[in-house]
Amino acid sequence: MHKPLLHAKAAATHMATAALLCAAMLGIASTAHAADLKSGLKIAFVPKQINNPYEVIADDGGMAAIKDFKGVGKVVGPSDAGASSQVSYINTLITQQQDAIVIAANDANALVPYLKKAMSQGIKVVTFDSDTAPEGRQLFVNQANAESIGRGQIQLVAKLMGGEGEFAILSATPNATNQNTWIKWMQEELKKPEYSKMKLVKIAYGNDDDQKSFVETQGLLQAYPNLKAIVAPTSVGIAAAARYISTSSSKGKVAVTGLGTPNQMRAFVKNGTVKAFQLWDPGQLGYLAAYAAANLASGTITGKEGESFEAGKLGKRTIGANGEIILGPPTTFDASNIDNFNF
Structure with missing residues (x-):
């Protein structure tokens, strides 16, 4: 009578141990996946305009992420939001052989030839906040749908x-x-x-x-x-x-x-x-864009629909159609909740 009980207990213990081992292995895989990011990646953020308060918050979020994965980040850009004002900055970043350019585009089409040139030289291009035509980048990190x-x-x-x-x-x-x-x-x-x-x-x-x-x-x-x-x-x-x-x-x-x-x-x-x-939180938008760029530059993703990557504190993210990654739905702020937010 006691043998089946002992067998059941042993089986349960074995299953629990297996489950723990499995969980541990998954944890190791997850950590290894996060650690797959190359060290010392050079990633440049190009805002629509350098002194725009929204863009500053977004770029700061990007720099925080780059610090997380031990990259080298910088922010360069124009003081006006003209259609071609970002071109000279893109050209300079190509010359500097950055690993990735993360850009909030001032124009959907004007920047495409220059960003294509960057990609032809092995530089990964991620747009965020404001997209280019799809052929101008590999990924677009969008605030929300x-x-x-x-x-x-x-x-x-x-x-x-x-x-x-x-x-x-x-x-x-x-x-x-x-x-x-x-x-x-x-x-x-x-x-x-x-x-x-x-x-x-x-x-x-x-x-x-x-x-x-x-x-x-x-x-x-x-x-x-x-x-x-x-x-x-x-x-x-x-x-x-x-x-x-x-x-x-x-x-x-x-x-x-x-x-x-x-x-x-x-x-x-x-x-x-x-x-x-x-x-939405522009800091999180920049943070997500930096992780997307780092994963592209490290080769853990290629930009195809359905691929997933780890984005630090924002967790696992999946690439949607046309290389789009969504941060999440916007928040409505009013007198009842505005003091709960600081950005």
Whole structure:
């Protein structure tokens, strides 16, 4: 009677030991996979513009990741967000034989020939935040699904303006890939019958310049006296619009929303100028882009759909269609939660 019990106990012990061994082996495999990254990788980040607060946070996230895997990182880029302003930096990085270039593109097509030249010389190219045409890079690290960002912006502004009235969009540059993709989805969402009483009267461009965005806001309010909301899917634009409206007679009458960082928007939420806005963590975006570049440069991935890699504290990530990697859904910030975030 006791023998079967002993056999059962022995079997259970054997299975538990096997499971522990298996788990240990998986742990070793996982660690080995993370350790497959080459040491001393030279990775350069090229932001849209070097002094853009959003880009600084994103680049800092990239540098933190590079420090994690003992690479050599640097940030170089233009002070303006012009279509061709990043070209000279790309050419210099090619000459310096960087292992990877991580770039937030100012233009979908203008940079492609130069990035192709980089790739032909063995330099890995990852776009993040703002993509090029697919032939200009191996991977694109996207904040969130572009469709959900665009549609989400309309859903939010509809709520803020009671589902009816005139509103305008204050974008970055006319060529900004990410802005244009989001706006396309915003216009698509607007076609739904529940938005039939809302009218998009103007798409203005502040060129990701604080003063120009400020002046464009003033112009919108003058041109459209019945305006009920401004949507700025750019961190420079939303802050400039909020700053103008916060000291104008439009405060409390014209809603300001879009995409911005909690730290730059906190004062405007506290003083009632802004009720709600959205964003992801740009630091995590840069962090993920750096790990994607390091894995490409180390040969642990090639950029094909379905491949996975370890991205430090962000865990395992999988490459989707067209070399796209998604960070995650955006967060809506308002007075109830803005003090929980610091970036």
